[in-house]
Amino acid sequence: MSEVLREKIKQKKAKIGIIGLGYVGLPLAVEFSRRGFTVHGIDVDNSKIKLIQQKKNYIKDVINKDFLYAINNRLFTASATYDKVGEQDIFFICVPTPVTPNKTPDISYIMNATEEIFKRMKRHTLFVLKSTTFPGTTEDYVMPLLERKGWKAGKDYYLAFSPERVDPGNKTYNTGNTPIVVGGVTRKCAELSVMILQEVATKVHTVSSPRVAEMEKLLENIFRSVNIALVNEMALLCDRMGNINIWEVIEAASTKPFGFMPFYPGPGIGGHCIQIDPYYLDWQARQYDFHTKFIELAAESNEEMPFYVKDLVMKELAKLSVNSANANVLILGTTFKRDVDDPRNSPAIKVIELLYKEGIPNINFHDPYMRNIRLLDRIFRVQELNEKLLRDADVTVIITDHTNYDYEWIVAYSKRIIDTRNATKKIRNNREKITLLGAGTYKIY
Numbered sequence: 478m479s480e481v482l483r484e485k486i487k488q489k490k491a492k493i494g495i496i497g498l499g500y501v502g503l504p505l506a507v508e509f510s511r512r513g514f515t516v517h518g519i520d521v522d523n524s525k526i527k528l529i530q531q532k533k534n535y536i537k538d539v540i541n542k543d544f545l546y547a548i549n550n551r552l553f554t555a556s557a558t559y560d561k562v563g564e565q566d567i568f569f570i571c572v573p574t575p576v577t578p579n580k581t582p583d584i585s586y587i588m589n590a591t592e593e594i595f596k597r598m599k600r601h602t603l604f605v606l607k608s609t610t611f612p613g614t615t616e617d618y619v620m621p622l623l624e625r626k627g628w629k630a631g632k633d634y635y636l637a638f639s640p641e642r643v644d645p646g647n648k649t650y651n652t653g654n655t656p657i658v659v660g661g662v663t664r665k666c667a668e669l670s671v672m673i674l675q676e677v678a679t680k681v682h683t684v685s686s687p688r689v690a691e692m693e694k695l696l697e698n699i700f701r702s703v704n705i706a707l708v709n710e711m712a713l714l715c716d717r718m719g720n721i722n723i724w725e726v727i728e729a730a731s732t733k734p735f736g737f738m739p740f741y742p743g744p745g746i747g748g749h750c751i752q753i754d755p756y757y758l759d760w761q762a763r764q765y766d767f768h769t770k771f772i773e774l775a776a777e778s779n780e781e782m783p784f785y786v787k788d789l790v791m792k793e794l795a796k797l798s799v800n801s802a803n804a805n806v807l808i809l810g811t812t813f814k815r816d817v818d819d820p821r822n823s824p825a826i827k828v829i830e831l832l833y834k835e836g837i838p839n840i841n842f843h844d845p846y847m848r849n850i851r852l853l854d855r856i857f858r859v860q861e862l863n864e865k866l867l868r869d870a871d872v873t874v875i876i877t878d879h880t881n882y883d884y885e886w887i888v889a890y891s892k893r894i895i896d897t898r899n900a901t902k903k904i905r906n907n908r909e910k911i912t913l914l915g916a917g918t919y920k921i922y
């Protein structure tokens with residue numbers, strides 16, 4: 478009965494199952510434990526389970542003290558099997574939602590996790606899907622599977638979609654202080670979801686259905702994709718014009734206190750969200766004979782950026798009269814964004830691949846958060862960042878602008894720099910060495 482679950486939530490006695498203990502699932506598990514709930518996490522990746530059992534925190538944004546508190550007090554346990562599903566009252570599904578090589582949605586992880594839960598879940602369980610996906614996934618795919626025994630959502634079990642908003646590396650907003658959106662299949666599903674989500678969020682905003690919540694998440698990410706594509710296009714134009722610096726333009730536009738929000742150009746987008754989500758909507762729209770031209774164009778334009786950066790490097794080498802076979806290129810920053818340790822879909826890796834395919838065998842990289850990169854037929858080994866590494870490179874390319882880099886020192890010892898992030902903004906010495914994406918030949922002295 479929903480009243481029993483309601484009471485359990487009120488008394489923090491509801492047992493929580495988190496499926497998928499990655500960048501989304503682990504912070505959520507620790508947050509619920511911190512608030513006094515008992516959490517059991519399940520992940521098919523045994524290496525993550527081992528780390529948890531060895532009390533080793535593997536997500537940078539999760540505060541170590543909170544992680545250890547959860548484990549030491551037996552508030553958080555984890556396993557690679559689904560044996561404990563029958564003991565849990567509430568599930569949060571935080572598994573990957575990638576695209577196939579043809580850029581179509583791959584919801585197989587959601588369906589596999591749902592199947593495993595379905596086989597073992599007890600009546601009156603609440604099931605909340607958090608993985609980003611196309612509208613209709615919860616009601617048209619997850620719900621029919623969960624109802625194979627004849628159970629009905631809102632009566633025998635409860636089902637909702639609540640998108641995740643965690644922003645790795647964000648020092649201000651985290652799982653605990655970011656408002657959450659939720660849409661339930663029925664009113665009761667929504668009410669129970671709000672009750673449990675209020676335990677970890679300051680504000681929960683309810684929408685009328687899971688579909689609305691699913692679309693809302695796509696809007697958030699596509700909004701970013703489109704705006705980044707817009708500034709990327711303006712950056713390319715500024716490069717062509719040669720006498721306007723796009724970064725200065727954005728800084729000036731940002732002084733407007735309303736109606737403008739700054740987005741920045743760069744070497745391309747990566748990660749698990751804005752690079753993928755537009756394709757989820759695009760795929761679905763086509764089923765309605767609708768073409769999301771604008772969204773598709775933005776995604777394509779963003780995907781062009783690593784190719785553009787590769788071309789900048791090739792031009793720089795040509796100016797130096799260094800041919801590909803003898804060139805030495807250094808890439809700085811290879812995770813997908815500043816100060817995070819996540820390499821997924823990183824534009825840096827794409828740039829390395831493109832340069833390698835141009836016939837440059839000598840490509841080195843450094844990133845404080847990354848190990849070696851296995852790519853094509855090679856392993857690119859992370860290098861120690863020192864004066865020799867900088868001096869030996871014909872061109873040093875700043876792809877990800879980690880804050881712990883000393884850019885003044887990097888510029889001082891590099892021969893040529895391509896800065897794709899305006900990381901060298903404050904540097905006044907040696908500016909003639911720097912090619913800034915979006916500034917053409919315009920130099921700041």
Ligand SMILES: NC(=O)c1ccc[n+]([C@@H]2O[C@H](COP(=O)([O-])OP(=O)(O)OC[C@H]3O[C@@H](n4cnc5c(N)ncnc54)[C@H](O)[C@@H]3O)[C@@H](O)[C@H]2O)c1
Pocket residue numbers: 496497498499500501502519520521522525571572573574586589590607608609610641642643644645749750
């Ligand atoms: N990373 C982010 O910043 C972020 C932000 C908002 C939304 N999201 C969305 O959240 C979802 C999860 O993303 P993530 O970054 O945490 O992914 P992740 O790859 O870091 O973690 C997912 C985990 O799920 C596990 N898994 C896969 N199949 C499983 C199964 N059947 N049963 C149990 N575990 C399974 C994987 O081993 C992995 O550890 C995605 O839909 C993503 O788009 C991510």
